[in-house]
Amino acid sequence: xxxxxxxxxxxxxxxxxxxxxxxxxxxxxxxxxxxxxxxxxxxxxxxxxxxxxxxxxxxxxxxxxxxxxxxxxxxxxxxxxxxxxxxxxxxxxxxxxxxxxxxxxxxxxxxxxxxxxxxxxxxxxxxxxxxxxxxxxxxxxxxxxxxxxxxxxxxxxxxxxxxxxxxxxxxxxxxxxxxxxxxxxxxxxxxxxxxxxxxxxxxxxxxxxxxxxxxxxxxxxxxxxxxxxxxxxxxxxxxxxxxxxxxxxxxxxxxxxxxxxxxxxxxxxxxxxxxxxxxxxxxxxxxxxxxxxxxxxxxxxxxxxxxxxxxxxxxxxxxxxxxxxxxxxxxxxxxxxxxxxxxxxxxxxxxxxxxxxxxxxxxxxxxxxxxxxxxxxxxxxxxxxxxxxxxxxxxxxxxxxxxxxxxxxxxxxxxxxxxxxxxxxxxxxxxxxxxxxxxxxxxxxxxxxxxxxxxxxxxxxxxxxxxxxxx
Ligand SMILES: Cc1cc2nc3c(=O)[nH]c(=O)nc-3n(C[C@H](O)[C@H](O)[C@H](O)COP(=O)(O)OP(=O)(O)OC[C@H]3O[C@@H](n4cnc5c(N)ncnc54)[C@H](O)[C@@H]3O)c2cc1C
Numbered sequence: 425x426x427x428x429x430x431x432x433x434x435x436x437x438x439x440x441x442x443x444x445x446x447x448x449x450x451x452x453x454x455x456x457x458x459x460x461x462x463x464x465x466x467x468x469x470x471x472x473x474x475x476x477x478x479x480x481x482x483x484x485x486x487x488x489x490x491x492x493x494x495x496x497x498x499x500x501x502x503x504x505x506x507x508x509x510x511x512x513x514x515x516x517x518x519x520x521x522x523x524x525x526x527x528x529x530x531x532x533x534x535x536x537x538x539x540x541x542x543x544x545x546x547x548x549x550x551x552x553x554x555x556x557x558x559x560x561x562x563x564x565x566x567x568x569x570x571x572x573x574x575x576x577x578x579x580x581x582x583x584x585x586x587x588x589x590x591x592x593x594x595x596x597x598x599x600x601x602x603x604x605x606x607x608x609x610x611x612x613x614x615x616x617x618x619x620x621x622x623x624x625x626x627x628x629x630x631x632x633x634x635x636x637x638x639x640x641x642x643x644x645x646x647x648x649x650x651x652x653x654x655x656x657x658x659x660x661x662x663x664x665x666x667x668x669x670x671x672x673x674x675x676x677x678x679x680x681x682x683x684x685x686x687x688x689x690x691x692x693x694x695x696x697x698x699x700x701x702x703x704x705x706x707x708x709x710x711x712x713x714x715x716x717x718x719x720x721x722x723x724x725x726x727x728x729x730x731x732x733x734x735x736x737x738x739x740x741x742x743x744x745x746x747x748x749x750x751x752x753x754x755x756x757x758x759x760x761x762x763x764x765x766x767x768x769x770x771x772x773x774x775x776x777x778x779x780x781x782x783x784x785x786x787x788x789x790x791x792x793x794x795x796x797x798x799x800x801x802x803x804x805x806x807x808x809x810x811x812x813x814x815x816x817x818x819x820x821x822x823x824x825x826x827x828x829x830x831x832x833x834x835x836x837x838x839x840x841x842x843x844x845x846x847x848x849x850x851x852x853x854x855x856x857x858x859x860x861x862x863x864x865x866x867x868x869x870x871x872x873x874x875x876x877x878x879x880x881x882x883x884x885x886x887x888x889x890x891x892x893x894x895x
């Protein structure tokens with residue numbers, strides 16, 4: 425931290441956003457929307473948008489949207505919170521789940537109406553934990569489209585985004601308020617920026633092996649499927665400011681990255697009836713606990729792993745999800761006419777693999793829980809011809825971070841607010857509880873990013889306006 429006392433500032437903004445991911449762009453746009461005329465700027469460490477929001481499937485959960493009503497889906501924040509809490513379990517930021525569920529419909533409608541984002545209600549899958557269809561996503565089901573829409577709108581509103589300018593420190597007043605940040609330009613010059621409010625949108629610490637070893641040791645050595653920029657600056661700065669942290673042991677894992685292609689194999693394949701087997705052709709658990717929780721099961725067991733489905737599941741999934749369709753097109757989803765050729769392809773004992781498929785089919789047909797307790801089988805029992813993809817588990821992002829209040833203001837350990845400092849997305853505590861990868865429900869990442877960005881941008885704009893009014 426550097427002190428503002430006697431400091432010469434090189435630039436001055438009303439609202440300074442650090443990080444040009446989903447959280448940062450939502451925060452900047454929300455601030456601009458709430459108070460036209462404010463000077464807003466975004467600092468981005470990397471030379472273009474490469475954060476997790478770009479890598480994501482762009483799925484944002486929201487309860488009570490007009491898109492749900494048009495589709496005849498009945499939902500409410502209360503139902504959403506009940507779903508979130510059931511999956512999250514033990515929690516250090518429960519008020520945040522309520523706040524984000526409450527704001528979720530307003531957020532999604534604002535993204536469409538004011539932030540220029542194309543979103544549709546996903547009706548072909550719900551993903552684990554959601555009791556109704558409430559994921560809203562770009563038609564392509566890709567985060568890149570979401571982010572490019574946000575970027576276009578930010579450019580249209582003349583919000584400067586300084587790519588290749590990492591923030592390396594915060595500026596703090598003698599009273600303990602955050603009043604700016606220090607950035608480094610691409611040519612290596614330090615720029616000290618004064619700001620009426622600073623919004624931390626730097627994501628979490630999944631790319632920082634030291635912080636992972638400290639807070640999430642069981643995934644510190646796992647393959648990493650997230651962005652390089654998630655180095656955990658918000659944790660470091662928060663510690664220096666005496667901030668409170670929540671849910672630091674929580675993270676999103678994913679059980680199915682195509683191996684070796686590296687692309688995400690959507691869990692829709694499992695939700696439609698697919699299974700995961702090990703190198704012997706045996707299942708290792710109940711896949712319906714979700715892709716994040718199942719990643720931990722895979723990590724404990726040790727690979728290789730194969731996701732087996734059938735051509736009905738493959739074609740239905742590929743028809744709605746571009747990334748999976750591309751994986752199919754490049755040969756990442758192999759086809760086998762029957763169990764004999766599937767076993768031969770995977771070099772497995774045919775009797776073992778046939779027994780695995782038979783046991784799963786019996787559960788799907790009778791409705792009785794299988795040996796692992798699984799009862800949800802999507803399209804029903806798998807049928808030949810089968811499909812198979814070799815998969816591996818990975819860590820996607822951390823879900824722990826700075827404790828914030830309902831206005832996204834960062835809190836100290838004594839519960840007081842750090843004036844001038846806001847946080848959202850992976851920089852803030854998440855809503856997935858504190859039980860490693862088990863509490864993550866699809867959409868928790870982007871809801872925390874876009875939802876807290878939206879809340880923080882509006883609150884920061886209001887704070888700056890109030891300060892100006894009293895000056
Ligand atoms: C493969 C994958 C799929 C996913 N799918 C989904 C999904 O469908 N739905 C969902 O809800 N979640 C999903 N997630 C999680 C979700 O992507 C993240 O939780 C969310 O994008 C976080 O948004 P963010 O703005 O906090 O971080 P990011 O989008 O990562 O943005 C942070 C930005 O800050 C920049 N930055 C970092 N440090 C600094 C610094 N010091 N100075 C300046 N800039 C800095 C980074 O470079 C980055 O651009 C997925 C994640 C992955 C990896």
